[in-house]
Amino acid sequence: MIIYLTEIQDIHFFFRLESFKEIYGIIWVFAPILILILGITISVLAIVWLEREISAGIQQRIGPEYTGPFGVLQALADGTKLLFKENLIPSRGDIRLFSIGPSISVISIIISYSVIPFGYNFVLSDLNIGVFLWIAISSIAPIGLLMSGYGSNNKYSFLGGLRAAAQSISYEIPLTLCVLSISLLSNSLSTVDIVDAQSKYGFWGWNLWRQPMGFIVFLISSLAECERLPFDLPEAEEELVAGYQTEYSGIKFGLFYVASYLNLFISSLFVTVLYFGGSNISIPYIFVSDFFEINQTYGVFVTIIGIFITLAKTYLFLFLSIATRWTLPRLRIDQLLNLGWKFLLPISLGNLLLTTSSQLFSL
Amino acid sequence: ILGSLGVVLFMNPIFSAFSLGLVLVCISLFYILSNSHFVAASQLLIYVGAINVLIIFVVVFMNGSKYYQDFRLWTVGDGITLMVCTSIFVSLITTILDTSWREIIWTTRPNQIIEQDLISTSQQIGIHLVEGYVIGELCQLLDVGLVGYQLMIPSLPFASQLVNHQG
Numbered sequence: 001m002i003i004y005l006t007e008i009q010d011i012h013f014f015f016r017l018e019s020f021k022e023i024y025g026i027i028w029v030f031a032p033i034l035i036l037i038l039g040i041t042i043s044v045l046a047i048v049w050l051e052r053e054i055s056a057g058i059q060q061r062i063g064p065e066y067t068g069p070f071g072v073l074q075a076l077a078d079g080t081k082l083l084f085k086e087n088l089i090p091s092r093g094d095i096r097l098f099s100i101g102p103s104i105s106v107i108s109i110i111i112s113y114s115v116i117p118f119g120y121n122f123v124l125s126d127l128n129i130g131v132f133l134w135i136a137i138s139s140i141a142p143i144g145l146l147m148s149g150y151g152s153n154n155k156y157s158f159l160g161g162l163r164a165a166a167q168s169i170s171y172e173i174p175l176t177l178c179v180l181s182i183s184l185l186s187n188s189l190s191t192v193d194i195v196d197a198q199s200k201y202g203f204w205g206w207n208l209w210r211q212p213m214g215f216i217v218f219l220i221s222s223l224a225e226c227e228r229l230p231f232d233l234p235e236a237e238e239e240l241v242a243g244y245q246t247e248y249s250g251i252k253f254g255l256f257y258v259a260s261y262l263n264l265f266i267s268s269l270f271v272t273v274l275y276f277g278g279s280n281i282s283i284p285y286i287f288v289s290d291f292f293e294i295n296q297t298y299g300v301f302v303t304i305i306g307i308f309i310t311l312a313k314t315y316l317f318l319f320l321s322i323a324t325r326w327t328l329p330r331l332r333i334d335q336l337l338n339l340g341w342k343f344l345l346p347i348s349l350g351n352l353l354l355t356t357s358s359q360l361f362s363l
Numbered sequence: 364i365l366g367s368l369g370v371v372l373f374m375n376p377i378f379s380a381f382s383l384g385l386v387l388v389c390i391s392l393f394y395i396l397s398n399s400h401f402v403a404a405s406q407l408l409i410y411v412g413a414i415n416v417l418i419i420f421v422v423v424f425m426n427g428s429k430y431y432q433d434f435r436l437w438t439v440g441d442g443i444t445l446m447v448c449t450s451i452f453v454s455l456i457t458t459i460l461d462t463s464w465r466e467i468i469w470t471t472r473p474n475q476i477i478e479q480d481l482i483s484t485s486q487q488i489g490i491h492l493v494e495g496y497v498i499g500e501l502c503q504l505l506d507v508g509l510v511g512y513q514l515m516i517p518s519l520p521f522a523s524q525l526v527n528h529q530g
Contacts, residue, residue: 136404139412143384146419165416172412 043265079254101151104144105259111137112266131179134270135172141259142168148256170340171224177348178218181355182274214351217344218274222267223321224340268317380419 112134142165149161391403 132404136412139416140388142412142416143419146416165419169413169416 101144101146101148102256102259104147105141105256106262108137108140108144109259109262109266131183131270131274134266135176135179138263139168139172141263167224167336167340170337171221171344174217174340174344174348175221177345177352178214178221179274181214181348181352184352184355214348215271217348217351218271219317220339221344222271224336264318264321265314268314268321271317272314384419 145164145168146161149157149159149164
């Protein structure tokens with residue numbers, strides 16, 4: 001009896017130990033992903049509030065002020081309202097396409113967050129093809145928009161879906177060529193390597209100074225990818241009601257809303273990473289020694305500084321996008337496609353050729 | 364495999380096109396399993412993002428789903444095609460099972476040694492080769508985008524007429 005009991009206890013102890021190891025391993029694998037998703041969610045709430053406040057400032061009126069201090073909880077109130085609204089499904093549309101469309105849009109954007117370096121080597125997964133992966137995954141989103149446009153059985157939704165697909169394909173090519181130029185300068189497609197390549201000379205090492213035309217083309221193309229005014233033709237409130245979103249209500253409409261702000265945030269993050277040095281400290285040489293002393297004492301402090309610097313730079317482009325929305329009129333579809341194919345594409349190709357020739361010359 | 368069957372068996376061509384997208388995404392996952400991350404991303408960018416969007420773009424202009432309910436589910440052509448595809452599938456499986464993988468593993472080692480030499484001595488040549496490859500892929504993307512552009516502009520009024528007819 002004693003021998004059996006001892007063996008059973010040993011086996012049980014080892015079993016618990018292994019199961020605890022497995023649980024710990026699983027938690028350790030999923031914890032960064034959950035933290036990242038939580039950060040993304042908070043950033044979406046912040047961007048919604050930010051847009052309300054900035055638009056109110058530009059139009060000289062009062063923004064949200066009743067939900068929480070300074071109206072900070074407005075986005076939560078909006079989300080709760082969308083949750084409680086009824087899910088409508090058009091009678092003669094395709095139910096499956098109608099339901100899957102918003103999911104594809106959101107999923108294809110959230111995956112892109114895994115390659116962004118928020119701090120020095122503070123990245124969820126440092127892939128060798130990080131930037132390329134972002135471009136590849138963002139090119140899947142038009143399929144979701146076409147699904148939504150077709151599945152709604154509405155001519156305005158259909159035209160909105162078609163416009164979304166054409167616009168996304170048109171502006172994806174200049175965007176890709178600009179990214180190619182950056183990867184040529186950095187000799188890598190990894191986002192961490194691109195950030196490291198810009199940290200050699202401090203402020204003047206940013207790719208902004210070596211790729212000014214690429215920077216402008218990238219900004220315009222990313223606005224078009226996000227379907228922000230003046231490039232919101234797929235939505236086009238005065239023309240197509242709300243484009244491919246017309247027939248949606250409740251949480252499905254909320255998913256499109258979330259996808260739009262997620263796309264805006266990730267485009268701003270990539271402008272920061274590709275052209276503005278990522279998480280590098282851009283303080284001049286006088287303060288570098290002091291920061292080095294601080295760096296030696298506090299490791300976590302460095303990470304927090306990196307995240308703060310990245311987000312501060314990202315805020316600049318969020319502000320630009322939001323201000324652009326409330327100052328510029330919408331383009332026509334022919335103007336949109338002319339800009340994409342006749343101007344941005346030749347400029348980005350020329351930029352790529354210049355970069356290639358300068359790289360050969362430097363070799 | 365389910366996606367492939369979906370491409371073939373769905374009567375509605377729009378569902379077939381979306382199933383094709385599913386197939387292409389699964390092929391990309393195969394490349395990821397083979398540690399070819401760059402090819403996987405290229406697969407997503409070129410085939411899923413550009414070519415499949417083009418196919419969906421074209422198929423969406425066709426008639427509504429009512430038209431296809433009139434067709435028979437099974438015809439003689441379908442039978443012949445099924446026999447051909449099944450025979451090809453079986454021959455593929457037998458070929459895979461009969462191949463001696465040890466010889467292939469033995470032959471890859473000298474290639475790895477050669478690759479290491481190339482990387483150590485002339486890394487820049489490899490970089491330029493990769494860049495040329497990327498530019499070649501982008502040329503394909505340009506062609507697809509131009510075709511989509513040409514298709515879309517004259518088709519918009521036609522699309523509105525189709526939608527009127529459908530509604």
